[in-house]
Structure formats: structure tokens, C-alpha cells
Amino acid sequence: MKFLLFSDLHHYPNVFDGGTWEDLGVLQKAAEENECEFMIHAGDFCHGPSLVPDYVKAYNEFHIPSYHCLGNHDSDKTPIEETLKAYNMPDDHYYFDHGGYRMIITNPNFYKDGEEYVRYSMGNYYPHADTRETMPPDQIAWLKETVESSPYPCIIFSHPSFERCDGVKNRDRILDVIDEANRKKPHSVLMCINGHHHRDFVRIRNGVIYWDMNSVSYDWVPNQHDCYPKELCDEIRLLNHTLVYEDPLYAIVTVEGTTVTAEGMESSMMLGVTREQSGNVPYDKAGRPVTPTVQSFNITLG
Ligand SMILES: [Fe+2]
Secondary structure (H helix, E strand, O other): OEEEEEOOOOEOOOOOOOOOHHHHHHHHHHHHHOOOOEEEEOOOOEOOOOOOHHHHHHHHOOOOOEEOOOOOOOOOOOOHHHHHHHOOOOOOOEEEEEOOEEEEEOOOOEEEEOOEEEEOOOOOOOOOOOOOOOOOHHHHHHHHHHHHOOOOOEEEEEOOOOOOOOOOOOHHHHHHHHHHHHHHOOOOEEEEEEOOOOOOEEEEEOOEEEEEOOOOOEEEOOOOOOOOOHHHHHHOOOHHHEEEEOOOOOEEEEEEOOEEEEEOEEOOEHHHOOOOOOOOOOEOOOOOEOOOEEOOEEEEOO
């Protein structure tokens, strides 16, 4: 079973130097050349499909099936219901079975307002840093049921991470679901894939691969810099808040039995600018450095 994985494309013309039309073409050509059975991303494809309907259509209507997972920004400028429709998603969380595996796409993009869980829509989450990225209990129950009733090993997708210290707020409850399912039936969950953090990091925790997948496009830096030419910054509004990767990053993922193989890639930072040069600390909150890479690995889960 083989698929093309990418994340955080951030197609937002004149705002980010994110996934361009050319980049989408590179990803689709790679999927074709590698004979991928589908493509999937781990969120933040764009900042609202109503802003870029043709781009979303070009992804959706590709001849290789192409799936979405919601990021925090996907519904920033388009109401969530409309975003789901534009992304051909049956719901904000769903699953599909393919080639003897179950792909489970979750949506932890909720914040809490008192006891209520509020789904991200139109940037409503910005003032709620304390409770952002909390998966509602009913979705955790659905996840448990979807994993435990699966005839196939599962791969779980989410935008924020289930394992990073700054990932999903109630990640311990989600990790318990995964660990319990694997205790009852080994290899119920093989791997969890997330985006959001724009890092390239892979670890194994209790026999499950946790893959913090890099962005196609860039690293976001809190402190604005002036390392890029003024003409470029005039064209692209938030360019000086990013460190751009020279080439679009993705991975070709093959799963066979309990072996996961990722063919990653190495690029470079645009104009060689590093986080240090940009006046930002080199590591993020989880202590992970920015690298214009997606690591390759071959892991057989014992
Ligand atoms: Fe994100």
C-alpha cells in the first residue's frame, strides 16, 4: 500500500510563499511517477477553500484519489461547513479503508468555551490559546470504536501532534485509546501522522510510529526578519515571518505488513537563511530544529 504524504502546503497567494501551482504539480507528478494509490495531507492545505476554489478543485479532481485532513487554518476564511463541502469530506473526522489498512482522519481543531467544545471556523480559535487543540470526548469515543472495530491495522492522521509536549491538549486520553487497542490486539494502530508544527521528526512510542511531518513550504518564525529582498517582501505580505524551503517537501510512504517505509527528501533554506540569522531561537517548543528535510526511514514494528 503506497501513498504520497504532505502537510501544511499553505496555499495563500500574496500572503505566504506557500504551495504554488507549480508545487502542487510537483506533488501530483511524484504521486504518478511513484505509482501512489492516493495522496493525503495532514492539514493547512490553504486558508479557506473559497479563497482559492480552482486550486482546491485541481487537488480534488486529480485522477489519483486525494484526501484532506483539517488544519487550524483551512477554515480561517471559509466557514467550516463550507470548507468540509469544498474538501469533499463526509465530516470533520472520517475514515477510509484501503489496501488492507484503515486511514483514520481526526479533527482535534476545537477549543473549549466552558463545557462546550467549539470547532474552529473563521478564526474563532485565535483568542483561546489555553484550550485550543482539544479533541472532544465524543470524537475520542468514535476514534476508539473506529480503531477497535477495524479489521485492518490503522494509521491515524491529525493536524496537531498526539505526542509533542505542545501538541493536542488532551493527548494523554488519545494515547490511552491507542495503547489500549494495541494491548487488546497488537498492531491495531501502526502509525500516527501529524502536521502543524512544520518539523521533521519521527519517534516510536509503545510500538507505534509517531511522525511529526514537515511542511511542504516553510517554517513560521515569531520574530519578523529582514533577510529576504524587499521586492519579494512587498509581493508576499507575511514572507518575513517565514523561512522558506527551496523545494516542495513530501514523502512517499509504503506500508507492507507491519513495515513502514518512508522515502523523504532534502532541500535547502531559501537564500540559505537560518532561524538564528532571522533573530529567532533555533528550536521550537518541543526542542526540534527547523530542517528543509523529510527523513527517510524503514521501520518494522515488532
Ligand atoms: Fe497548522
